[in-house]
Amino acid sequence: MAGPAGPPTLSASVRGLLAALRCGDDAMLLRARTRHGVGERTLRITLPPGVAWIPGPLLELLEEDRWSITVPIATAETPARVAAVVAIIDRPPVYLDGRWVFDEPGIAAALRVLAAFLEPSVLINAGGAGVAVWMLAEPISARDVRVLQLHRDVARVTGATALPEGASVEDLAVPLPGSVVRELGGYSGYVDCLWLDPAARYTVEEIEAAIAARKESARP
Amino acid sequence: MNIVESIKAMTSKLSSAMKAASGITDQIGQIRAAIANKRRELEAATNAPLPLSDLDARISAVVRESAQLWLESGFGVSLVSGERALGDPHLRGSIRLPWSASQAPPWGAMCASDPEGAERFLRAIAARVPYQAGPPAHERPALVARLTAELQELERADEEAVDAAAAGGITIEHRPEVTARRAQEARRHQIERDAVLDRRRREETLDAQHDVRTRSAYLADPAGVELRRSVTEDNA
Numbered sequence: 001m002a003g004p005a006g007p008p009t010l011s012a013s014v015r016g017l018l019a020a021l022r023c024g025d026d027a028m029l030l031r032a033r034t035r036h037g038v039g040e041r042t043l044r045i046t047l048p049p050g051v052a053w054i055p056g057p058l059l060e061l062l063e064e065d066r067w068s069i070t071v072p073i074a075t076a077e078t079p080a081r082v083a084a085v086v087a088i089i090d091r092p093p094v095y096l097d098g099r100w101v102f103d104e105p106g107i108a109a110a111l112r113v114l115a116a117f118l119e120p121s122v123l124i125n126a127g128g129a130g131v132a133v134w135m136l137a138e139p140i141s142a143r144d145v146r147v148l149q150l151h152r153d154v155a156r157v158t159g160a161t162a163l164p165e166g167a168s169v170e171d172l173a174v175p176l177p178g179s180v181v182r183e184l185g186g187y188s189g190y191v192d193c194l195w196l197d198p199a200a201r202y203t204v205e206e207i208e209a210a211i212a213a214r215k216e217s218a219r220p
Numbered sequence: 221m222n223i224v225e226s227i228k229a230m231t232s233k234l235s236s237a238m239k240a241a242s243g244i245t246d247q248i249g250q251i252r253a254a255i256a257n258k259r260r261e262l263e264a265a266t267n268a269p270l271p272l273s274d275l276d277a278r279i280s281a282v283v284r285e286s287a288q289l290w291l292e293s294g295f296g297v298s299l300v301s302g303e304r305a306l307g308d309p310h311l312r313g314s315i316r317l318p319w320s321a322s323q324a325p326p327w328g329a330m331c332a333s334d335p336e337g338a339e340r341f342l343r344a345i346a347a348r349v350p351y352q353a354g355p356p357a358h359e360r361p362a363l364v365a366r367l368t369a370e371l372q373e374l375e376r377a378d379e380e381a382v383d384a385a386a387a388g389g390i391t392i393e394h395r396p397e398v399t400a401r402r403a404q405e406a407r408r409h410q411i412e413r414d415a416v417l418d419r420r421r422r423e424e425t426l427d428a429q430h431d432v433r434t435r436s437a438y439l440a441d442p443a444g445v446e447l448r449r450s451v452t453e454d455n456a
Binding site: 062 | 433
């Protein structure tokens, strides 16, 4: 697979992720919470076509080094368009011998499965969760039933964790690299972007074809 | 070439250069005179008083308003109503007007009494007042637009000529507003450059911090090293 030579720098991954999830001139809403969920902020940012810098308010939050920040792929407040399909693998750490232990080989193996399914645009390690993002060639409506269906189908064929029944597309969010990992007790880790290839974009039909091929190969 | 010929050649070149300098200085002087004239024209077209032909409607309006104001005020009513007014049904003694026998009646009363006369009065005075009228109101918007465009063209020509002279080694001061604008632009550019540098520095600091804390976390745990390496190497 041709792609980036190595993990991007933090700033490059933040800029790349924002640029990838940007839908035209629509404003983006980023949700930020302190590690233990006491503080909460919503950042509304409008990005220029070429994201040359991390927007100032976001840069300040990253510098504060205490915020867990996510980028929802669609929200009720913004025009409801979706630019990506997201798969999340959930491997929560266990508290063992006085420290939090992650199933890192398990996460690595799961991320490899996601990467083998269809080369992702973004791969993120967020402590106990791995997140893969496949950018859509053209944003589609958030009300399009295919959005959640694609998410569930990708989860089914890759072993990722699907959103629970009744969840909405607004619950699909990508952890922002550089922000802290939240809700993991004593663990203090950081979200890290392992892979970023903005050129990797897919039509809905291509993703559906990859799901079908995976189902076919899994058939006995 | 001997020394005398060299000096002659240099003198000749110097003379040509001085003629050129003098030429461009004259040229810029002419442009600046034209700019000053154009500004005066623009000032007149914008702020000079309207000509008499435009005053008629205003004279009629002010007379009408003054009359109405006086009639509707207590002074107007007191002419006919109240004790010893013109309309007092129980008049005892002489009539008392709102003004005394030695006072001039108010302007509003004049307008109410004889509007045409009041208009004639104002018009006659305005015609006798010496003043430099500008163009009629209906001609001003187009005239101001044309003069503004011409002024901008002249100012641009002046700025370019000064820049061209500077490029040729002849230093001529820009107009004060050009100097001020360029200084302001330079300050703004400097602020933008500083902001860009500041952001770059802050992003680089974050990058370095993130690299250390994620790398150190991975290095502390062999499985973590495997995670980062396996994903990136597999993909690459």
